[in-house]
Amino acid sequence: MKSYATDSYEAAIERTLFTQSQIAETIGALAARIARDYAGQPLLVLGVLKGALYVTADLTRALSLLADGPAAIEVDYITVSSYGNSTRSSGEVRMLKDTSENIAGKNVLIVEDIIDNGLTLQYLRSLLGGRNPASLGACVLFDKPYRRQVNVPVEYTGFVAPDEFVVGYGLDYQEKYRNLPYLAQLRSSAFTE
Numbered sequence: 098m099k100s101y102a103t104d105s106y107e108a109a110i111e112r113t114l115f116t117q118s119q120i121a122e123t124i125g126a127l128a129a130r131i132a133r134d135y136a137g138q139p140l141l142v143l144g145v146l147k148g149a150l151y152v153t154a155d156l157t158r159a160l161s162l163l164a165d166g167p168a169a170i171e172v173d174y175i176t177v178s179s180y181g182n183s184t185r186s187s188g189e190v191r192m193l194k195d196t197s198e199n200i201a202g203k204n205v206l207i208v209e210d211i212i213d214n215g216l217t218l219q220y221l222r223s224l225l226g227g228r229n230p231a232s233l234g235a236c237v238l239f240d241k242p243y244r245r246q247v248n249v250p251v252e253y254t255g256f257v258a259p260d261e262f263v264v265g266y267g268l269d270y271q272e273k274y275r276n277l278p279y280l281a282q283l284r285s286s287a288f289t290e
């Protein structure tokens with residue numbers, strides 16, 4: 098599949114790990130499970146920016162197509178920073194933009210692009226869990242289980258990603274490549290550090 102036209106992107110990509118259509122199919126399957134689990138109940142889908150920009154958009158639209166799903170869906174975004182501009186996590190998570198509404202009494206589903214060491218999700222689960230939601234769950238599209246530092250629950254996982262630094266479908270390297278519609282491994286020549 099010719100997925101991206103710009104030469105500079107093509108030159109930077111080592112290989113495609115998951116195609117646009119594989120991602121769409123997996124998000125559809127995640128949506129079906131979530132629809133079943135929250136059937137008839139209101140659900141607040143809380144995307145974690147910037148990485149979960151696309152997965153949150155695609156998952157919530159997939160949910161809207163399913164009969165017998167959640168009674169009503171709210172979408173909100175928070176912004177956290179854990180990586181800075183490096184390919185290694187600093188281990189330090191900062192909230193840059195909080196939820197726009199109070200989450201008390203709501204069924205909250207955190208949506209993350211990727212889980213690596215787990216510190217970002219652990220931070221979010223503990224922070225949001227302390228605000229009396231009716232329930233709290235997490236959906237992560239890509240799982241890198243190799244360097245987990247904390248044992249944090251993930252109710253819905255899409256793909257297990259290889260032990261590589263990956264970009265695309267929301268994931269960046271120095272703020273670039275988020276807009277690729279597939280998940281890819283970068284060529285070593287594309288790294289500047």
Ligand code: IMP
Pocket residue numbers: 148179180186209210211212213214215216217218241261262263264268269270
């Ligand atoms: P964790 O705190 O190590 O679990 O990492 C979570 C965050 O790190 C994600 O939301 C991403 O922003 C970032 N991250 C982890 N692995 C990758 C990767 O391979 N490529 C790009 N960003 C990543």
Ligand code: MG
Pocket residue numbers: 148180268269
């Ligand atoms: Mg990032």
